[in-house]
Amino acid sequence: MELDRRLKNKSARIGVVGLGYVGLPLAMEFCRKGFRVDGYEISRPRLAALKAGRSYVDDVSSADVARFSKNGLFRAHGGFDTLAGCDAVFVCVQTPLRKTGEPNLAPITEAAKLLRRHARKGRLVVIESTVFPGVTQDWILPILAEGGRKLGRDFFLAFSPERVDPGNRSYGIANTPKVVGGADAESTRLASLAYAQILGEKVVPVSSSRAAEVVKLLENSFRSVNIALVNEMALICHRLGLDVWEVLSAAATKPFGFMPFYPGPGIGGHCIPKDPKLLAWKMRTLNFEPRFIELASAINGSMPAHVVERVAALLNKDKKPLNGSLILVLGVAYKAGTADYRESPSLDVMHLLLEAKARVIYHDPHVPSLRLDGRLLKSKPLTASLLRGADCAAVLTAHRGVDYGLVARLSRRVFDARNAVPSGPRVEKL
């Protein structure tokens, strides 16, 4: 088959629609293996950055973007004229929830329509964006098939969940197995072949696109539920006057049957808070109430308020109210090692602090500025006077390279939600 041949000899042209945290690393990985990649991005600032050879994703270096742009392997486009030339296209656009809690399929629908408008016979389309079960088969397939096009003849379609873990230094695209489920068997085979070019043996085919969609939702529900369990354990230990971190590290010495997860100020990012909700939403349309998943979301969602309560209790020791106190938030990204602060629990904590009329400042080496409640906040350099001046420092994200010893020594009070700060008389841990 023509596409087989082109994938194997690397002459297949790869398209990536949506060059965000998922799409850009994937595009770079295909370039690294010698494929020509056309990337499509509608965000002007992102497009401008790529055209200037600059990366905005932590795990992708600007050097790679510049190198692959210069040698002609990577081209970033704001328009879609060249899309008809792509033999295999990976869709990596965002799939957010609406404020009402319903999945917003508008970006992925638009991407599917673009692929139909700029069709190419025999093309492989792979959806990487996280979706609820059935989207690939029941939503994307009919769009691609409009006008009498046939799956298996005119196009192939598969779903393969992205497993990007921003900031993870051990696992990236090239060494993380990839699950692939096609809309038919030939689509599974072709998509597996495409990924084999960047992953070698590490492709895991499953029987359907729906199974592959649920694999992703299981993985992230697993994380959400286990994080909720340790968050509840943190609340339990606090009531019992115990140190949850000591309990966890002792439990983690069990060599079987236990896997440590860590508590914190809540969950964030574009995946773990959202994906279980996608599954829960779908299941409610089938009259099934997923209780475990909902409970985990509720517990994780209550953690920012708990952090604020604990900060207030610390201030109380100094006879200070939240109102008017200066709170220094350390870390606003949703996890260590990334600049991504989407859905970050730090924002919820800061919002609650501001509502209580506290004065809020922050330091985050990865996030130079952010918008919160209509205000523009800028990261402050972590100096001795900053630490001494704050009534309480709250460690919400434990980035490497922050001097937590200094934080412990100079701060008036520290609330440490990440167990990053050395213990001390003025340090209180979650």
Ligand SMILES: NC(=O)c1ccc[n+]([C@@H]2O[C@H](COP(=O)([O-])OP(=O)(O)OC[C@H]3O[C@@H](n4cnc5c(N)ncnc54)[C@H](O)[C@@H]3O)[C@@H](O)[C@H]2O)c1
């Ligand atoms: N970020 C992660 O760690 C992660 C991990 C696994 C899965 N996912 C899933 O992958 C998907 C993408 O996530 P992300 O974090 O990369 O999102 P992102 O918002 O960083 O990137 C999506 C990009 O797609 C672009 N886009 C939207 N519509 C477009 C169109 N019609 N044409 C071209 N570009 C378009 C947007 O401008 C944006 O830059 C989501 O479904 C997410 O849930 C994300």
